[in-house]
Amino acid sequence: xxxxxxxxxxxxxxxxxxxxxxxxxxxxxxxxxxxxxxxxxxxxxxxxxxxxxxxxxxxxxxxxxxxxxxxxxxxxxxxxxxxxxxxxxxxxxxxxxxxxxxxxxxxxxxxxxxxxxxxxxxxxxxxxxxxxxxxxxxxxxxxxxxxxxxxxxxxxxxxxxxxxxxxxxxxxxxxxxxxxxxxxxxxxxxxxxxxxxxxxxxxxxxxxxxxxxxxxxxxxxxxxxxxxxxxxxxxxxxxxxxxxxxxxxxxxxxxxxxxxxxxxxxxxxxxxxxxxxxxxxxxxxxxxxxxxxxxxxxxxxxxxxxxxxxxxxxxxxxxxxxxxxxxxxxxxxxxxxxxxxxxxxxxxx
Ligand code: DAH
Numbered sequence: 001x002x003x004x005x006x007x008x009x010x011x012x013x014x015x016x017x018x019x020x021x022x023x024x025x026x027x028x029x030x031x032x033x034x035x036x037x038x039x040x041x042x043x044x045x046x047x048x049x050x051x052x053x054x055x056x057x058x059x060x061x062x063x064x065x066x067x068x069x070x071x072x073x074x075x076x077x078x079x080x081x082x083x084x085x086x087x088x089x090x091x092x093x094x095x096x097x098x099x100x101x102x103x104x105x106x107x108x109x110x111x112x113x114x115x116x117x118x119x120x121x122x123x124x125x126x127x128x129x130x131x132x133x134x135x136x137x138x139x140x141x142x143x144x145x146x147x148x149x150x151x152x153x154x155x156x157x158x159x160x161x162x163x164x165x166x167x168x169x170x171x172x173x174x175x176x177x178x179x180x181x182x183x184x185x186x187x188x189x190x191x192x193x194x195x196x197x198x199x200x201x202x203x204x205x206x207x208x209x210x211x212x213x214x215x216x217x218x219x220x221x222x223x224x225x226x227x228x229x230x231x232x233x234x235x236x237x238x239x240x241x242x243x244x245x246x247x248x249x250x251x252x253x254x255x256x257x258x259x260x261x262x263x264x265x266x267x268x269x270x271x272x273x274x275x276x277x278x279x280x281x282x283x284x285x286x287x288x289x290x291x292x293x294x295x296x297x298x299x300x301x302x303x304x305x306x307x308x309x310x311x312x313x314x315x316x317x318x319x320x321x322x323x324x325x326x327x328x329x330x331x332x333x334x335x336x337x338x339x340x341x342x343x344x345x346x347x348x349x
Pocket of ligand 1: 180181221258260261295317319320
């Protein structure tokens with residue numbers, strides 16, 4: 001173990017080890033190397049530890065000197081190690097931070113910005129309007145029973161309206177709802193009057209041209225209370241039309257027929273493309289008016305069907321097409337553009 005000259009005293013050898021260790025420590029370039037040096041100079045099988053172990057067998061006067069020198073050198077080496085570890089660890093931390101640095105001033109990966117669909121904007125506007133009047137919002141199933149979609153609304157089996165609505169019939173007495181009107185029945189069966197509810201949702205009919213799509217949207221409205229009249233219906237819908245279209249679009253109410261309202265009306269808005277001047281207009285087909293919604297006073301038979309007393313309560317109902325309303329509002333001539341998912345189209349809104 002002692003490969004130094006036998007002429008060198010133990011204390012001298014210790015000093016030599018100390019110098020050797022400290023100069024190695026000073027020139028070490030990583031904390032990993034420092035750890036190796038710690039093992040080499042202070043570890044259990046290091047030469048210095050060996051010397052310390054042998055101190056006990058030395059003559060008394062030498063024991064004190066060698067022991068003292070060994071302890072001082074150990075401490076000096078430890079001290080040098082600690083200082084250098086601190087320096088190198090700080091450097092290593094800096095290098096790591098630099099290597100992992102993120103330039104927060106670089107622009108990020110831009111996400112394509114989304115847009116609300118024009119139909120959704122109309123739905124939001126209409127629903128907001130009615131919520132402002134105290135109406136509640138309800139949603140129901142798109143796969144509907146024949147009973148709710150037709151029978152309970154005064155359209156019994158075999159009634160021509162079932163095919164007139166271009167119904168998608170499913171198995172087991174189910175249909176894709178052709179209208180949101182079944183929500184009238186579902187709502188009234190689930191609560192006592194008074195009722196003030198709007199029901200936006202998807203509806204389906206076998207129909208496709210510039211103003212019809214097999215899937216489209218409706219918003220149903222229903223109010224049932226004591227003393228409601230056609231005047232309330234007219235005032236409510238006029239205020240709604242002004243809220244959505246402003247004062248510039250003309251509106252007309254015209255008598256109509258629905259199986260579940262009596263009397264029934266239709267609300268039209270003036271054609272935004274030709275204003276009624278082009279007999280060949282693709283949008284209004286020369287009529288000058290676009291059918292916007294159906295409405296009426298709830299038929300007493302419907303109130304009876306859900307267990308409301310028609311002597312005590314009256315109501316009005318309406319069903320509108322937010323897709324068509326969006327066409328009017330934004331001047332879009334072809335409804336099918338709404339459902340093609342073309343971002344160039346949607347980004348215009
Ligand atoms: N459900 C009718 C349709 O799709 C629209 C409608 C008319 C709804 C009159 C109503 C109403 O609530 O009272 O053609």
